[in-house]
Amino acid sequence: MFYVAIVLVVISIVDLRTHIIPNVSVLVLSLLLYIFQPTGVRIFASITFLLISLSLVKLVDIGGGDIKLITALIAFAHPGITVSTYLWESLWCALVLILLHRFFSRNWSGNIALGPAICVPFLITLL
Numbered sequence: 682m683f684y685v686a687i688v689l690v691v692i693s694i695v696d697l698r699t700h701i702i703p704n705v706s707v708l709v710l711s712l713l714l715y716i717f718q719p720t721g722v723r724i725f726a727s728i729t730f731l732l733i734s735l736s737l738v739k740l741v742d743i744g745g746g747d748i749k750l751i752t753a754l755i756a757f758a759h760p761g762i763t764v765s766t767y768l769w770e771s772l773w774c775a776l777v778l779i780l781l782h783r784f785f786s787r788n789w790s791g792n793i794a795l796g797p798a799i800c801v802p803f804l805i806t807l808l
Contacts, residue, residue: 682807685713689800692750696796702746707753714757726764727756747795754803762806770802 688710696702731752751771755764775798782793 682717685710685717686804686807688713689804693794693797693800696746696794700792700794702750702796704746704749707746707749710750711753711757714753718757723756723758723764727752730755730764747799750796750799754799758803762803767802767806770805771799774798774801 688706692702692706692710695706731748751768755767758764758767775793775795778793778795778798
């Protein structure tokens with residue numbers, strides 16, 4: 682799981698700098714999670730999340746990389762990590778990022794990198 686943590690940190694840093702989550706990094710993360718995962722894949726949960734999030738993309742204006750990253754993490758998550766808990770923790774991390782963005786930029790406009798908000802709750806569960 683050390684390699685999974687490294688990839689999550691790299692994804693977060695790249696997203697903070699470029700506001701892009703590369704497909705290759707999500708693929709590598711998915712492969713590592715699949716290899717190191719002790720149980721099966723959560724197909725139903727990931728497909729449900731994918732369908733809901735794709736329908737809300739225009740409304741919330743989050744990028745495709747964010748959706749692919751969350752879907753990969755939900756699909757290959759450890760059985761002890763519930764989907765609802767993970768999503769609530771990600772929501773709180775995103776709120777902190779939005780408030781930090783507001784504090785440092787002094788306005789509400791602009792892109793916010795959600796990669797760290799998606800990766801941090803998963804990293805915490807790995808510890």
